[in-house]
Amino acid sequence: MSAIHYYKNADNIVILTFDSPNQSANTMNADFRDALAQVVQKLKADEQVAGIIFASAKKTFFAGGDLDELIQVQPEHASSFFQMIENLKAQLRYIETRGIPVVAALNGTALGGGWELALCCHHRIAIRDAKTKFGLPEVTLGLLPGGGGIVRMVRLLGLQTALPLLMEGKQLSVEKAQSLGLIHDLAENETELLSKAQDWILAHPQSQQVFDVKGYKIPGGTPSTPAVAQMLSIAPAMLRDKTKGCYPAPEAILSAAVEGAQVDVDTALRIESRYFTQLATGQISKNMIGTFWHGLNAIKSGSGRPQGIAPHQTQKVGILGAGMMGAGIAYATASKGIAVVLKDVSIEQAEKGKAYSQKLLDKQVSQGRISAERAAQVLANIHPTAQAADLQGCDLIIEAVFENPALKAQVTQESEVFLPEDGVMASNTSTLPISGLAQAAQDQQRFIGLHFFSPVDKMPLVEIIKGKNTSADTLAKAYDFVQHIGKTPIVVNDRRGFFTSRVFGTFVQEGLRLLAEGVHPAKIEMAALKAGMPVGPLAIQDEVSLTLSEHVAQEARKALQAEGKDRPLSSADEVIQTMIHQFSRKGKAAGAGFYDYPEQGKKQLWSGLSHWYQNTEIAEQEMINRFLFVQALDSLRCLEEGVLESVIDANVGSIFGIGFPAWTGGALQFLNQYGLTQALARAQQLTAEYGERFTPPKILQDRVAAGAKSI
Known part of the structure; x- marks a missing residue:
């Protein structure tokens, strides 16, 4: 069964209906690529074709790339992967440039590769539906739109309008897409949708993309246009400030967009393919696809829910x-x-x-x-x-x-x-x-x-x-x-402390330990941000409040003492106590903590933190490793102790609950992508240098001994 149904009506209009077999949604998998190649050969052999309509047999128009395939692509596959992408684009480019009208009949959501298919069309009609979304969210999975999305969005909207949509992965409603000129017409149902598509083709027997018309200029100008050049002169610095260099996808999108805007369409498409190949064969996209796609989908389907119990609706x-x-x-x-x-x-x-x-x-x-x-x-x-x-x-x-x-x-x-x-x-x-x-x-x-x-x-x-x-x-x-x-x-x-509060505490305490060791507080905060944490440990400790942390620590100590165990004060505990009882600084809510909070102006680190500063020099990467490993290893202990029951919950929970860097794919995936053997060795080094909190759990040692590649 083909992934694309080919039908030519009495007006010689070819309706290509996407219908991926054995899937609830259409994706750009091998079946689709094979079907598209066959369709193009059929079109080339038929000079009577008057127009083409892209349609869908699914509830949504098209879901996008096949992430199950993409997560498998390795660096050694780069050449063949690049050629496969180029072949796919060439087939779409043939359809786009044949000279006959091409219409996208959008019966529902089109994201990623699905929206790229729509952008290949000269005219786009959508059913009016508040639930429908259009856009290119690839950046949220560590990728970029590799099917021509960057090239066409830039040419249709201009760099200044397209870049935020591309770099942030924004999804557009039907109305928003129409206001941007990306959707040209609306229909109330599928019957009207197909009718309007055919009517437009009959009314425009010759058609091409606006950007293929000789003399077309990109809205707002090219990168050499003064206003655009001024924007681009600061864009890389602003982007680096936002990503801290942890996320290559937004930077690749910016590069592909700017470089592509200075050359012809086909060269721009090739540039895009190269950046896409670079990201798809890299580790970060695999980390993010594994957690943000496969992991979240598993949770949504009830991976942690007891089976055999009827669904319940809370009233x-x-x-x-x-x-x-x-x-x-x-x-x-x-x-x-x-x-x-x-x-x-x-x-x-x-x-x-x-x-x-x-x-x-x-x-x-x-x-x-x-x-x-x-x-x-x-x-x-x-x-x-x-x-x-x-x-x-x-x-x-x-x-x-x-x-x-x-x-x-x-x-x-x-x-x-x-x-x-x-x-x-x-x-x-x-x-x-x-x-x-x-x-x-x-x-x-x-x-x-x-x-x-x-x-x-x-x-x-x-x-x-x-x-x-x-x-x-x-x-x-x-x-x-x-x-x-x-x-x-x-x-x-x-x-x-369960999982999230317990592991989150290790991050904050590591920051306080670094302060106690005499590291400059600004360097501590910056290292945490460069690791990919959303907020530095001193800032987040102020948000939580120092008095609450002291209370929780005291309650934990009492509970351990009741069990006949002892928990001596750590250097982090001592910093908290000194801040509260010696300096009367209790956190943001009290108006004073590790930061000052002036009524007018931004918060700033309190000068009194010089109490601990000893000009201690610790390499930034060493601090980054300490922040990431202390959380990852304790997450692994939670799995070993049975606090956590699944790796999926550990990865999703660490990112969404405690802000563990998304580029890693989560606390346990951080260890996987680091390499278990290398992670064990690094943990042992950290233990020798900084203490038993970095002691590798037995489960890590066992997995390495067994030759396993992942937790």
Whole structure:
């Protein structure tokens, strides 16, 4: 069965219908490439063809490149891969330049290679649908549009308009694409879509791309045009400041776009192919495809959900505590159409929590992202209250009060009486063991941890923590709820700090240790950014608050002492204590921490940090290695100890939960791509130089001994 159906109607219009066999979506796989080659041969043999329509038999138009293939391409395949891409482009270029009209009949979303197919057409018609998206998101997977997307977008829109779309991987709505001139007409259904496509062909018997017309000028000008040249003179520096040199794809896109804009179309396409080959054969794209495509898809399909349990639809959610976290959870829940009861100790506090959603919604309305009616609907879903009895009818209650076991036990006991027999009680704790909190519940099987991240409206991850007695049914309900509100769930087992808070703590502590060692604080922060972390350890410690970190450390120390274990103060602990008790600097919320926070102007490192500065020189790459290895090795310990149950959850959770650099593909993929043998040797070196926190877990040693290539 061919991936492209070839049909010529009575008007000699050829309709090429994309229909990849054995796939729910069309992709540029080997079947498609073979089919396209056959189609082109057929077209070349038929001089009567009056026009061509690209259509789709799938629900969406075309999904893009075959990522299963791309992740397999190795450096030694570069030559053959480059030639394959060039052949594909040559076939599309033949269709584009034959001189007859070519129309894209877009029945749904076209991303990546699918949008590149559409760009090959002279006229693009789309069905009016709010769910449809167009664009070139390859950069988010460490790649660039290699099917002509850069070349055609630049020629159609100009460098200044096209570059942000290409380098950020933005997806466009039908209306936005039309406003940019990328979509020429709209249809209400597939019948009208095909009819309009045929009518346009009949009305334009001779057609070519606008940029193939002699004398065509790229909108805004070429790189030598003064305004464009001025923009390009600062673009590389701005890009490097943003990527810190960790992501080659945006830089390759910029280069391909600028270089391609100075030559003819065919040469520009070849330049694009070379950059695409460079990225596709590189390791970073493999890291990112593995996690952001395969990993996320596995989670979306329920990889961490107990099997054999019917899907559950949460109807009403009670949230205890209307502070920043509770208010954020209320917004995330209500925005998906679920009724929310937001309870606090006073109606004033509860109303204040609801006002947080009002603020977020007002901003969206002012930006034109949602209607005022839609905002009102979301707000109507939130019922603020100070009365526990209003929780009646909730099938899920989430407590989001302060990290105090006694307080959490109190609110659990006073609220869970309003749950039905099959209802779920959850805690939003970030560090306290769920099994311990569950002891306050009437039924520990129905108690679970739902660890959201701040700010909830922006952070995509939810860490689901199974207590010792949490039932599979409760886990399934929690998983379904998290997915319903548009978040990504990872499932972990119960330990103090779970996975994300525990590993995140190693990053912050490593920064504090470097400070204690006498390294200049600005060098510490810069090394973390160059590693790919979104924020430096000193800045993030201020955000978390030093007093909270001290409290968590004290609680952990008490728990260990109760178990007959001891945890001596580390140099990081001593830095925290000195900051709080000697210098009265408690973090951003208190107005003073490792940074000063002037009312006017940007934050800046506190000059008093000279207290620790000893002009200690540690190579930047050494600090980068320390930041990455301390987190990766502790993530591996979490897998070894059973806190984590899958490598996928480790990689996805580390990126979305703690900001582990996306270029690595996640904490465990960092070790894989480093090379397990080399990672073991490096960990041993770090252990010898800096201490037992870098001790390689036994699982790493065992994998290396077994000759394994990955965890």
